[in-house]
Amino acid sequence: MKLFIIAAVLAVAVAAPSSYKTEEKKYEKDYKYPEIVVTSQSDERNLDGSSQWNYAQSDYATRAESQAQKKFVVTKVDDYGKETKEEVYGNTNQGSSYWVSPEGEKFTLTWAADDAGFQPKGDHLPVAPVHVYELPVAPVHEYELPVAPVHEYELPVAPALPYSRTGPGY
Numbered sequence: 133m134k135l136f137i138i139a140a141v142l143a144v145a146v147a148a149p150s151s152y153k154t155e156e157k158k159y160e161k162d163y164k165y166p167e168i169v170v171t172s173q174s175d176e177r178n179l180d181g182s183s184q185w186n187y188a189q190s191d192y193a194t195r196a197e198s199q200a201q202k203k204f205v206v207t208k209v210d211d212y213g214k215e216t217k218e219e220v221y222g223n224t225n226q227g228s229s230y231w232v233s234p235e236g237e238k239f240t241l242t243w244a245a246d247d248a249g250f251q252p253k254g255d256h257l258p259v260a261p262v263h264v265y266e267l268p269v270a271p272v273h274e275y276e277l278p279v280a281p282v283h284e285y286e287l288p289v290a291p292a293l294p295y296s297r298t299g300p301g302y
Contacts, residue, residue: 166191181223197227204247222247 168191175185186196202224208216224246231239241254 168193181221191232193229193231195227195229197225199223199225202246 168189171188171190173185173187175183177183181201182199184196184198186194188194200223201221204220204222206218206220208218210216224244226242226244228240228242230241233239237256239254239256241252241256243250243252245251
């Protein structure tokens with residue numbers, strides 16, 4: 133009986149229609165996508181590990197990038213906290229991109245990536261606000277330094293002991 137119930141449940145599960153349907157994209161019937169083709173392209177690889185490549189498209193989008201090998205000095209710390217300096221080779225990249233948004237806005241992005249990290253530059257990138265802070269000035273107190281009190285008294289003098297030439301040895 134248990135076998136019959138398990139077989140029936142499996143048969144229903146297999147026969148059930150799949151609930152996953154891909155979402156059909158709905159576009160205007162008359163809209164034609166612009167055909168974008170690559171108008172120029174170059175790629176150069178050198179024996180020293182450096183390279184340059186770029187391309188341009190018919191929609192005025194361009195991209196160029198160059199890469200070079202560079203020797204870096206890194207500081208390594210072992211398990212005991214001892215620091216050692218070591219020379220290693222790594223890549224430095226720099227490049228630029230240009231594109232036009234669907235709204236017609238033009239964007240230019242340049243970047244460099246080296247031992248200082250990734251540094252993008254572009255007019256469209258957000259910039260942190262600049263705050264001008266006035267440095268606080270310590271308050272000035274008008275006061276005189278305390279002076280140790282001067283006491284006028286006579287120094288004590290020890291009483292004179294009588295002196296005699298008597299005693300052992302005389």
